[in-house]
Amino acid sequence: MRVVGSNRDETWGRIRTAGVDLLFRHGYEAMNTRQLAEAAGLKPGSLYYYFKSKEEFLYRLLVDLLGEIVADLDEALEALRDATAAQQLDAFVRTLVKWHVQRREETFIASIETRSLSHDRHESYMELRDRFDAMLGEILDRGITEGIFTLPRERIARNAIMSALTAISGWYDPRGPLGLEAITEEFLLLTRRLVGMSAESPREAERLGKAGMNGGRSHSRRV
Numbered sequence: 001m002r003v004v005g006s007n008r009d010e011t012w013g014r015i016r017t018a019g020v021d022l023l024f025r026h027g028y029e030a031m032n033t034r035q036l037a038e039a040a041g042l043k044p045g046s047l048y049y050y051f052k053s054k055e056e057f058l059y060r061l062l063v064d065l066l067g068e069i070v071a072d073l074d075e076a077l078e079a080l081r082d083a084t085a086a087q088q089l090d091a092f093v094r095t096l097v098k099w100h101v102q103r104r105e106e107t108f109i110a111s112i113e114t115r116s117l118s119h120d121r122h123e124s125y126m127e128l129r130d131r132f133d134a135m136l137g138e139i140l141d142r143g144i145t146e147g148i149f150t151l152p153r154e155r156i157a158r159n160a161i162m163s164a165l166t167a168i169s170g171w172y173d174p175r176g177p178l179g180l181e182a183i184t185e186e187f188l189l190l191t192r193r194l195v196g197m198s199a200e201s202p203r204e205a206e207r208l209g210k211a212g213m214n215g216g217r218s219h220s221r222r223v
Contacts, residue, residue, distance in 0.1 A: 012050055015040045019061055024105040028058060028116040058113060059121045065106050066128050069099055073135055085143030086197065092136060093165065093191050097184045100168035108169040133158060143195060150196030161191055 018039035022031045033054055037044040051057045076091040100107045114125060136158050143149035151157045165187070172183070 011040075011042070011046075015042070015047065015050060015057075016061055016064065019057060020106055020109065023058075023061075023109045023113060028054075028113045033057070055116070055118060055121070059117055059125065062110055062114065062117075062125055063128065065110055066125070069096075070128075070131050072099070073132075077135065077139075084148065085139050085146055086148050086192070088139045089143065089191060089195065090188055092139060093161075093187050094184055096165040097168065097187050098180060100165065101172055101180045101183060104169035104172055104174075107166070111166055111169060132162060136161060140195065148195075148197065157194055160194060164190070 015036065019031075019036055022035055022039060031054070033047055034044050036054075036057070037047050040047075047057075051060055073092065073095050076095045077088055080088050080091055114122060117125060137154070140149060140151060140154050140158055144151055144154065168183070178186075
C-alpha cells in the first residue's frame with residue numbers, strides 16, 4: 001500500500017497542479033502530455049507510471065477533486081448531525097461556495113471538461129457526482145418534514161441550488177470587489193429564500209434598510 005507523503009504522492013501532486021494550470025489556461029483539447037510532463041518537471045515517459053492516456057489523467061484529476069469536495073461536505077455535515085435542516089443547508093452552501101471561490105480553477109475544469117470523458121468514464125464520474133444531489137436532497141426532505149422549508153417541487157429547488165453553486169467558478173472574478181465572505185452571505189440568503197425561509201441575517205436587514213433609504217436602486221458590478 002502506498003504511504004501518504006511518499007515520493008509517488010508528491011510527484012502526482014506536481015502533475016495534478018501542473019495539469020490544473022494547463023487545463024484552465026488552454027483546455028483539454030489543446031493540452032498534451034508532453035506539455036504536462038514539462039510543466040511538472042518530468043520526462044514524458046514518466047507520466048505513464050500514473051496514467052496511460054490524457055483522458056485517464058483527466059478522469060483521475062476529476063475524481064480526486066470530487067472526492068475532496070465530498071469529504072469536506074461529509075465533515076461539515078457530520079459536525080451538524082443533530083442540527084436543524086436549516087443549519088445543515090447553510091453548511092452545505094458555505095462549503096460549496098468556498099470551493100468554487102478559493103479553488104475556482106479546479107471547479108471550473110470540473111464543470112467544463114467532464115464533456116471530454118468517454119461515455120463509460122463520464123457515467124462513472126456522474127455516479128460519484130450524484131452524491132452532491134443526494135446530500136442536498138436529504139437536507140431538503142428533512143427541512144420539509146420539519147416544516148422549515150416550503151417547497152412545492154423539491155427536485156426543482158435542488159437543481160436550482162446546485163446549478164447556482166456550481167456556476168460560481170464560471171463568473172467569479174478574484175479581482176472584483178466581492179470576496180468569499182460577501183459572496184457566501186449572498187448565497188446563504190438566496191438559498192434560504194429559495195426554500196421558503198425568511199431572511200435571518202443581520203447583514204440582510206441592514207442591507208435592505210439601506211436599499212430602502214436609497215430608493216431601492218441597484219448597481220451592476222463585477223463580482
